[in-house]
Amino acid sequence: MNLSMPVIQTKTKLTEELNKLGNNQDLGLVPTMGALHKGHASLIQKAVEENKNVVVSIFVNPTQFNNKEDLDKYPKTLVSDVQLISAISDDIIVFAPDVAEIYPDTIIPKIYDFEGLDKVMEGEFRDDHFNGVGTIVEELLKTVKPTRAYFGEKDFQQLRIIQKLTEIQHIPVEIIGCEIVREDHGLAMSSRNERLSEKIRLKAAFIYDTLKTAKIKFGMENALNVKDWVINEFEKTDEFQLEYFDITDIETLTPIQNKINNIKYRAFIAVYVEDVRLIDNIALN
Known part of the structure; x- marks a missing residue:
């Protein structure tokens, strides 16, 4: 070697x-x-x-x-x-x-x-x-x-x-x-990305795009509505299977019930595509 x-x-x-x-x-x-x-x-x-x-x-x-x-x-x-x-x-x-x-x-x-x-x-x-x-x-x-x-x-x-x-x-x-380092199209860098086909690797930008839109919605809507929206977005696609999407406070990782002022929140996601499990997250406030 x-x-x-x-x-x-x-x-x-x-x-x-x-x-x-x-x-x-x-x-x-x-x-x-x-x-x-x-x-x-x-x-x-x-x-x-x-x-x-x-x-x-x-x-x-x-x-x-x-x-x-x-x-x-x-x-x-x-x-x-x-x-x-x-x-x-x-x-x-x-x-x-x-x-x-x-x-x-x-x-x-x-x-x-x-x-x-x-x-x-x-x-x-x-x-x-x-x-x-x-x-x-x-x-x-x-x-x-x-x-x-x-x-x-x-x-x-x-x-x-x-x-x-x-x-x-x-x-x-x-x-x-x-900070998370991302590929040019937004997919969070991971060794697992190498197991994806080139076509799906590009399409997997969908995961981060969904998180970014969820962040915008979180500023305007009820957190449970945001979660429902994300679930619905993944139900529209056959290629990506959502394992979980959660919004939690960043200290205890307790799933959100109602927004509380001065608490920092983060959205977390896990997705299967081509039998590869990908995770990502985004700060919401």
Whole structure:
């Protein structure tokens, strides 16, 4: 495997490299599952700009997949991932462990109490998903001990849960959410987009277009009417199957009943197209 920069595969070696940095008071971490794209690149670039040293982890975490077929299909592109990282900076530490390094005994997630943040939306449709996310993120945060860790807002529910994780596990790190990076036509960037046909990938702009119109309607109409409108829009198409659309406050992720002044809301959506599951969200106010 011809890699353009060194890749660390064990926690012991990673700790040795981090110790060489001396006082790691300015260390950024970007956790990824590989198959990197421009969205990941924006996270890495931000980490480079805001920290003296940066670690990018690449690990396809089995405990956050409730569908084994999804895990099997997840692309593993380490060579091109490392090329993308090195194009940003050749000083980045790349940590790409195998499963046995992270789960030496059994591949079982820890169980957390995320105070209900994990019970709605993604949590409703993906059993134990966020326990799996929490398990790997806690492991990475405690191993790397970064000053700051960077996560994309496309997975906004995950971002909130990771913020809660650091609170309940008393991990001293600043969790930084970064804006969604989109393709030219509006589709939120995701490694899953590569599994779409070219025709459908362009048509999938429909998802973001629907969110943008929902945002406009949210400023003028009852939230439940907005939800009904979105459901109706998806019922008009045979190509896109709506799994959920929810409007919640951004702190507790509680689905909205009535708008309350000074509360910030966000709309969340999950859609199936060509057997690929896509998620997106948008700030409403």
